[in-house]
Amino acid sequence: xxxxxVGGGPSAGTLHLSYGPHVRSGESTSSIMWQVNLALLPALxxxxxxxxxxxxxxxxxxxxxxxxxxxxxCLLQKRRTxxxxxxxxxxxxxxxxTLPPGLSPWMATIxxxxxxxxxxxxxxxxxxxxxNVALIGRAMMMASFPVAMTTKWIPPQxxxxxxPDALTTATPLAILKEKGFEAALASFYQGGGEYDYxxxxxxxxxxxxxxEVSVLCILLGAAFLLxxxxxxxxxxxxxxxxxxxxxxxxxxxxxxxxxGGVWLGAFFMATDYVTSPSTPxxxxxxxxxxxxxxxxxxxxxxxxxxxCYAILLMNIVVPALNDWFRPKRVSTMGVPx
Amino acid sequence: MSLSLSTVLGKSVxxxxxxxxxPAEFKELTCQTPIEQLAAPKQVxxxxxxxxxxxxxxxxxxxxxxxxxxxxxxxxGSGVPVHASIAGKVANIGRAPHPNSVEGQAIVIExxxxxxQEVEFPExxxxxxxxAADMLSRxxxxxxxxxxxxxxxxxRKLTLPAGHKVDTLIxxxxxxxxxxxxxxxxxxxxxxxxxxxxWLMARVxxxxxxxxxxxxNKQDAAELxxxxxxxxxxxxxxxxxxxxxxxTRYPQGSEKQLIQALTGRNVPARKLPMxxxxxxxxxxxxVACHEAIRYKRPLLDRIVTMSGMGLNQPKNLRVPxxxxxxxxxxxxxxxxxxxVKIVAGGPMMGRTxxxxxxxLIKGNGGFLFLTKAETYLGDxxxxxxxxxxxxxxxxxxxxxxxxxxxEAGHPLDTAExxxxxxxxxxxxSYACPSKRPLVQFIQVAKTAYRRDQRLKEAxxxx
Numbered sequence: 001x002x003x004x005x006v007g008g009g010p011s012a013g014t015l016h017l018s019y020g021p022h023v024r025s026g027e028s029t030s031s032i033m034w035q036v037n038l039a040l041l042p043a044l045x046x047x048x049x050x051x052x053x054x055x056x057x058x059x060x061x062x063x064x065x066x067x068x069x070x071x072x073x074c075l076l077q078k079r080r081t082x083x084x085x086x087x088x089x090x091x092x093x094x095x096x097x098t099l100p101p102g103l104s105p106w107m108a109t110i111x112x113x114x115x116x117x118x119x120x121x122x123x124x125x126x127x128x129x130x131x132n133v134a135l136i137g138r139a140m141m142m143a144s145f146p147v148a149m150t151t152k153w154i155p156p157q158x159x160x161x162x163x164p165d166a167l168t169t170a171t172p173l174a175i176l177k178e179k180g181f182e183a184a185l186a187s188f189y190q191g192g193g194e195y196d197y198x199x200x201x202x203x204x205x206x207x208x209x210x211x212e213v214s215v216l217c218i219l220l221g222a223a224f225l226l227x228x229x230x231x232x233x234x235x236x237x238x239x240x241x242x243x244x245x246x247x248x249x250x251x252x253x254x255x256x257x258x259x260g261g262v263w264l265g266a267f268f269m270a271t272d273y274v275t276s277p278s279t280p281x282x283x284x285x286x287x288x289x290x291x292x293x294x295x296x297x298x299x300x301x302x303x304x305x306x307x308c309y310a311i312l313l314m315n316i317v318v319p320a321l322n323d324w325f326r327p328k329r330v331s332t333m334g335v336p337x
Numbered sequence: 338m339s340l341s342l343s344t345v346l347g348k349s350v351x352x353x354x355x356x357x358x359x360p361a362e363f364k365e366l367t368c369q370t371p372i373e374q375l376a377a378p379k380q381v382x383x384x385x386x387x388x389x390x391x392x393x394x395x396x397x398x399x400x401x402x403x404x405x406x407x408x409x410x411x412x413x414g415s416g417v418p419v420h421a422s423i424a425g426k427v428a429n430i431g432r433a434p435h436p437n438s439v440e441g442q443a444i445v446i447e448x449x450x451x452x453x454q455e456v457e458f459p460e461x462x463x464x465x466x467x468x469a470a471d472m473l474s475r476x477x478x479x480x481x482x483x484x485x486x487x488x489x490x491x492x493r494k495l496t497l498p499a500g501h502k503v504d505t506l507i508x509x510x511x512x513x514x515x516x517x518x519x520x521x522x523x524x525x526x527x528x529x530x531x532x533x534x535x536w537l538m539a540r541v542x543x544x545x546x547x548x549x550x551x552x553x554n555k556q557d558a559a560e561l562x563x564x565x566x567x568x569x570x571x572x573x574x575x576x577x578x579x580x581x582x583x584x585t586r587y588p589q590g591s592e593k594q595l596i597q598a599l600t601g602r603n604v605p606a607r608k609l610p611m612x613x614x615x616x617x618x619x620x621x622x623x624v625a626c627h628e629a630i631r632y633k634r635p636l637l638d639r640i641v642t643m644s645g646m647g648l649n650q651p652k653n654l655r656v657p658x659x660x661x662x663x664x665x666x667x668x669x670x671x672x673x674x675x676x677v678k679i680v681a682g683g684p685m686m687g688r689t690x691x692x693x694x695x696x697l698i699k700g701n702g703g704f705l706f707l708t709k710a711e712t713y714l715g716d717x718x719x720x721x722x723x724x725x726x727x728x729x730x731x732x733x734x735x736x737x738x739x740x741x742x743x744e745a746g747h748p749l750d751t752a753e754x755x756x757x758x759x760x761x762x763x764x765x766s767y768a769c770p771s772k773r774p775l776v777q778f779i780q781v782a783k784t785a786y787r788r789d790q791r792l793k794e795a796x797x798x799x
Contacts, residue, residue: 015679
């Protein structure tokens with residue numbers, strides 16, 4: 001009896017007994033994930049603005065695939081549903097952001113479903129995946145739909161919500177790889193000053209994947225996450241350092257830094273908690289590794305773009321990085337060992 | 338209220354080396370109102386076990402009439418004695434509910450006609466000149482334990498083993514746990530007693546430097562003490578007193594963290610503050626030591642913060658030891674129906690109690706009546722390796738790795754991640770967005786190691 005002798009109070013047997021702490025911070029895993037989803041919206045809105053409504057359909061289709069896969073695994077593993085935690089929605093959005101805007105939406109649904117089930121579900125769900133879910137989805141789609149994944153690009157056109165299917169083009173990095181810098185520039189930019197093409201890249205007026213084209217929109221979302229303390233700068237900055245270093249070997253270092261999916265990858269994919277190292281030192285090694293690999297794949301590998309495989313390759317070494325780079329133990333600071 | 342120098346200059350305020358969190362303070366519920374004297378309770382239950390170690394031994398029997406302040410149980414081993422906190426008749430010596438364990442032996446005293454009738458405690462006019470050994474024995478005879486919560490016998494903490502040299506006494510007025518304000522009120526209402534008590538403790542351990550550590554959410558206390566140090570200058574000589582304001586950041590009031598913030602010294606794992614030349618004592622303990630040495634007055638009351646949104650009138654109460662928590666609740670206008678947890682201590686390191694039918698022991702500095710909105714009762718999720726616990730841990734441990742290993746059934750593989758160093762401050766659990774009970778996982782690992790140790794010893798026939 002909790003209240004004997006005193007008026008009011010909780011009724012008997014309703015008091016909770018537990019270990020401390022009895023207060024918790026306001027942030028939860030799902031609140032973090034929904035903030036990430038919110039931070040992805042500017043890039044999605046921009047994609048609709050320049051590529052039409054199809055990117056929106058593709059995003060919804062990818063989310064549908066991910067959500068279906070997540071729910072299926074909840075049922076199979078007899079867990080309570082995890083749909084509301086926002087992680088499946090996030091994986092779906094990120095997957096869609098790596099796809100060409102002219103793709104058939106059903107492909108995205110298949111990609112999303114496979115990504116969640118094979119990358120996350122079979123490993124035990126939230127927190128247990130080794131690889132970035134969205135990027136495994138993209139890698140599987142590259143293998144499954146190679147033509148669609150490399151040709152369904154749309155030239156950007158502000159306010160044209162229903163561009164005809166026939167209008168296909170290639171990404172600047174693909175042209176750079178095939179035909180060189182001048183041709184790459186010509187694909188999205190005519191006339192103007194020597195460096196005016198950088199503005200078009202920053203704004204997002206170039207062909208490319210749904211969520212990768214506008215550096216400014218990505219930065220807007222990233223700034224929000226940085227201010228909220230959800231992501232830190234160690235990984236993105238080291239990715240740019242690594243990629244910048246390799247880019248110096250190329251004919252178009254600035255084009256490398258400002259195009260492709262490196263901004264999306266650096267701020268939204270490489271920073272995924274589950275698949276990135278825990279300490280700043282580990283994160284720097286991880287980021288530099290991604291940057292170097294991205295550059296090497298672009299310059300010397302078989303693909304025009306390398307960020308996807310660079311992140312996936314570095315995902316493999318995360319457990320080792322967590323072992324090698326531990327937090328500094330305060331109890332041993334200033335103590336001769 | 339004037340601005341502190343550090344605020345004006347934008348200078349960074351002293352804090353511990355790493356980590357920490359800043360939960361909502363909720364101090365405003367009680368920090369503005371003066372300490373209220375609780376009316377004499379009808380009975381008190383004085384537990385024989387008030388601190389770690391051996392329980393005290395009753396020296397009264399059922400039916401004895403006692404005065405407030407009279408010895409009722411003598412110290413055993415390295416423990417301290419227990420005194421009657423009200424005048425009356427010994428009604429029983431037997432089992433009673435205990436705030437920390439389920440039950441314990443207690444002396445029950447029914448209040449007499451004048452419950453506050455005390456044994457006389459005249460001032461010892463030579464109190465300032467007493468030899469250190471006499472001061473120490475008075476502290477012990479007064480039954481004083483650390484009133485900050487740990488309740489370790491104070492005389493033992495002030496007894497330095499041969500070869501140990503300390504140069505600094507730290508008075509801990511950080512009070513970093515949310516809600517709790519009893520030390521804050523103590524500093525505001527008993528500043529002279531606190532300073533003189535600190536002076537005496539400094540004499541006992543033979544140091545001439547005393548730092549008073551206060552978090553910057555208690556500027557009024559810091560300023561008052563600064564002023565009092567000036568006024569009492571001649572009585573405090575030759576000990577040099579200094580108020581040091583530290584950042585409001587939990588666990589600033591944890592002994593080793595406060596030493597880092599105030600002196601820049603680091604106490605290594607498994608070492609004591611005295612190993613880096615420091616002794617730390619709580620504000621209320623200092624006040625109690627002053628009474629003990631100057632008047633030979635034992636520890637009879639303590640200040641208790643009664644707070645939380647589930648309490649009708651949160652306040653600080655001066656309470657005779659052994660008073661039932663129910664009496665305190667009644668003095669605070671009762672509790673609301675919405676209370677879901679009652680916590681003895683602060684919300685970070687305090688422990689829940691199942692009932693208010695428990696008597697107060699020396700270590701109880703506060704009770705919190707938490708509603709659903711203030712606490713967390715939900716489930717926890719898998720670790721997402723966000724590393725917030727690594728940032729929050731003031732020791733640089735890896736609560737995430739420990740919790741994952743414990744979940745996977747490998748509690749004995751966690752030592753390298755810091756299991757044995759953890760002092761369970763709770764910063765990791767507080768910060769965890771997956772709401773994982775990380776401290777509890779670490780406790781599981783510690784228990785597994787202890788069990789493993791016992792099994793090994795048994796196997797070797799020790």
